[in-house]
Amino acid sequence: MTNQETPAKPKFRWTADAIYCNLSYLTMVLPGTIWLILFAYLPMPGIIMAFKNYRLQKPPADYWIQNRFIYSLIESPWVGWDNFRYLVLPTNLNNTITFVRNTVLYNLLFMVVGLVLSVLLAVIIYELTNRFWAKLYHSIFFLPFFISWVVVAYVVYALANHTGIINTALASWNLPPLEIYKEKIYWPFIFLFANIWKYTGNGSILYLAIITGIDRQLYEAAAMDGANKWQQFWNITLPQLIPTIVLLQILAVGRIFGSDFDMFYTLPGGSALVRDVTTTIDVYVFNMLRSTTPLGYPAAVSLVQSVIGFVLILVTNYIVRKTRPEMALF
Amino acid sequence: MKLFPAKTRTARDMLSISPSTNLFLNILMVACSLLTLAPFYIIIIASVTSEASLTANGYRLWPEEFSLSAYTYLFREGSIIITAYKNTIISTLAGTVLTIILVMLYAYPLSRNNFRFSTFFTFFAFFTMLFGGGLVAYYMVMRQILQIQNTIWALFLPSSFSPFWVFVLRTYIKTNVPDELIEAARIDGASEWRTLIQIVMPLSVPGLATVALFSAIGIWNNFFNVLLLVDKVELYNLQYTIYSTLNNIRFLIENASRMQGVVNLAELPSQTFRMAMAVVTIGPIILAYPFFQRYFVRGLTIGAIKG
Numbered sequence: 001m002t003n004q005e006t007p008a009k010p011k012f013r014w015t016a017d018a019i020y021c022n023l024s025y026l027t028m029v030l031p032g033t034i035w036l037i038l039f040a041y042l043p044m045p046g047i048i049m050a051f052k053n054y055r056l057q058k059p060p061a062d063y064w065i066q067n068r069f070i071y072s073l074i075e076s077p078w079v080g081w082d083n084f085r086y087l088v089l090p091t092n093l094n095n096t097i098t099f100v101r102n103t104v105l106y107n108l109l110f111m112v113v114g115l116v117l118s119v120l121l122a123v124i125i126y127e128l129t130n131r132f133w134a135k136l137y138h139s140i141f142f143l144p145f146f147i148s149w150v151v152v153a154y155v156v157y158a159l160a161n162h163t164g165i166i167n168t169a170l171a172s173w174n175l176p177p178l179e180i181y182k183e184k185i186y187w188p189f190i191f192l193f194a195n196i197w198k199y200t201g202n203g204s205i206l207y208l209a210i211i212t213g214i215d216r217q218l219y220e221a222a223a224m225d226g227a228n229k230w231q232q233f234w235n236i237t238l239p240q241l242i243p244t245i246v247l248l249q250i251l252a253v254g255r256i257f258g259s260d261f262d263m264f265y266t267l268p269g270g271s272a273l274v275r276d277v278t279t280t281i282d283v284y285v286f287n288m289l290r291s292t293t294p295l296g297y298p299a300a301v302s303l304v305q306s307v308i309g310f311v312l313i314l315v316t317n318y319i320v321r322k323t324r325p326e327m328a329l330f
Numbered sequence: 331m332k333l334f335p336a337k338t339r340t341a342r343d344m345l346s347i348s349p350s351t352n353l354f355l356n357i358l359m360v361a362c363s364l365l366t367l368a369p370f371y372i373i374i375i376a377s378v379t380s381e382a383s384l385t386a387n388g389y390r391l392w393p394e395e396f397s398l399s400a401y402t403y404l405f406r407e408g409s410i411i412i413t414a415y416k417n418t419i420i421s422t423l424a425g426t427v428l429t430i431i432l433v434m435l436y437a438y439p440l441s442r443n444n445f446r447f448s449t450f451f452t453f454f455a456f457f458t459m460l461f462g463g464g465l466v467a468y469y470m471v472m473r474q475i476l477q478i479q480n481t482i483w484a485l486f487l488p489s490s491f492s493p494f495w496v497f498v499l500r501t502y503i504k505t506n507v508p509d510e511l512i513e514a515a516r517i518d519g520a521s522e523w524r525t526l527i528q529i530v531m532p533l534s535v536p537g538l539a540t541v542a543l544f545s546a547i548g549i550w551n552n553f554f555n556v557l558l559l560v561d562k563v564e565l566y567n568l569q570y571t572i573y574s575t576l577n578n579i580r581f582l583i584e585n586a587s588r589m590q591g592v593v594n595l596a597e598l599p600s601q602t603f604r605m606a607m608a609v610v611t612i613g614p615i616i617l618a619y620p621f622f623q624r625y626f627v628r629g630l631t632i633g634a635i636k637g
Contacts (some may be wrong), residue, residue: 151373
């Protein structure tokens with residue numbers, strides 16, 4: 001994604017001459033730059049909240065900046081690693097471990113299953129002999145990408161509430177009802193299916209585009225030499241897909257401590273009984289933010305999340321760059 | 331690039347899968363397609379079934395008694411859905427236009443080799459994809475510094491720009507707008523702004539449409555920022571309105587036994603009404619889908635592959 005194909009770019013320096021020459025370009029990037037500063041860079045200094053006993057207070061009238069957030073950020077007392085210690089107190093340790101485990105395991109599950117199914121779908125759609133049907137299937141699989149998780153929560157509820165489709169059917173066969181909002185066991189499957197449903201079609205687009213771009217002569221030559229479809233896949237198709245797969249997985253590894261907040265928050269609808277299998281770090285932070293917990297605690301979790309994500313992406317990228325430099329992200 | 335090219339005759343004979351495999355894969359795909367479409371079918375059918383027959387017989391594959399009363403009730407005078415619709419449409423339109431402007435203006439200079447600061451601004455945007463201040467700081471900045479809570483801005487401003495879209499569009503311009511064309515415009519005396527508006531933009535329509543669709547979907551489906559930044563009912567968008575309705579109903583039903591006399595279950599929004607809410611929420615997205623899809627696949631694949 002970064003500039004690799006820049007042969008002799010003039011070296012950038014903030015000289016008056018360079019600015020003058022590029023004045024119109026600089027004006028163009030200005031609005032986007034302002035957006036990035038306001039919505040991405042401005043919150044960054046806020047990470048120091050993790051090391052403070054942060055309380056939101058009104059600044060005194062003679063203070064140099066009349067903003068409650070900034071005043072409180074600067075003037076709240078430093079507490080070192082206390083906020084982090086709070087998370088591993090005996091009373092909280094179980095929660096912390098559970099939520100980290102949920103986040104990482106769900107992410108790994110979605111990464112692996114998503115990758116396999118997306119590639120599989122792309123290969124199948126490419127191999128189908130009738131183009132019209134291939135196109136139609138793909139349009140259908142892509143459709144759920146546009147549906148919000150709130151609507152999915154409606155569907156889950158319609159399927160599984162007391163008078164829902166599944167329980168009506170079970171009742172007519174004299175079977176006990178499915179209590180998805182009370183029993184934990186169903187949730188990993190619900191999340192997995194919902195995730196597959198929503199993202200597989202979208203995930204396969206890129207792979208399909210790459211497969212379509214592979215030179216047909218490679219396959220013809222392989223078929224001539226007697227390679228079957230399976231061997232062709234492993235020796236021609238897959239190697240062509242690997243760079244893209246690696247790229248997307250590097251980015252996914254960086255997000256391993258993040259999660260699809262909307263899904264984990266809306267689908268269980270805040271049911272306390274299934275909290276242990278539906279709460280991810282993001283949901284945990286949000287719940288703390290909304291409760292009376294001092295803000296330093298969720299800030300500490302957020303910081304760990306950001307830093308680990310950042311380090312993971314650097315390390316993964318470093319390893320990839322050392323072994324296969326052409327596939328590295330940067 | 332075409333995603334579904336017609337296969338040539340000669341290649342097909344040797345390389346195509348056997349008819350029986352083809353048949354098997356088609357059956358598999360039809361089954362998966364039906365599964366994918368099933369949730370849409372369920373909520374649409376439930377929304378046009380009469381409430382009485384839904385309560386008496388439960389969900390059916392085909393409604394025993396048609397009724398559009400849920401929809402007429404939904405769009406009655408003064409309904410919260412109408413306000414929510416208005417907020418959602420305004421924020422989606424404003425946000426999409428803003429996205430197009432912001433992303434186009436940021437992506438075009440980055441695609442030019444004679445922009446001396448392109449490395450700097452590429453990194454400036456890319457870094458935000460790797461590292462962030464976290465939810466708590468974001469929440470505090472939005473509420474205490476920018477103060478966009480409980481304004482219409484909260485519905486679209488935080489989701490109207492993304493470095494990822496910039497890189498998609500930049501790559502699209504690099505691969506699809508010939509340098510010679512921009513060079514020629516410059517020699518003919520066109521300013522950078524004029525080149526952008528009259529030459530580059532018309533040639534980047536698929537890339538721009540992709541970004542616009544991404545943005546429109548994101549804002550239409552925006553739930554998180556409303557949850558975080560909006561406390562006023564009159565500013566709720568569709569997603570948040572239907573979310574809070576579902577949650578309230580579920581809470582009331584689950585606790586109905588403990589609150590007897592307080593809640594009259596018969597007065598709660600009916601099941602058909604709820605399903606109709608879900609249908610009107612996804613409706614416009616589904617209707618826009620065929621128009622955008624053509625551009626979308628092209629813009630996404632070209633923009634992202636070469637990156």
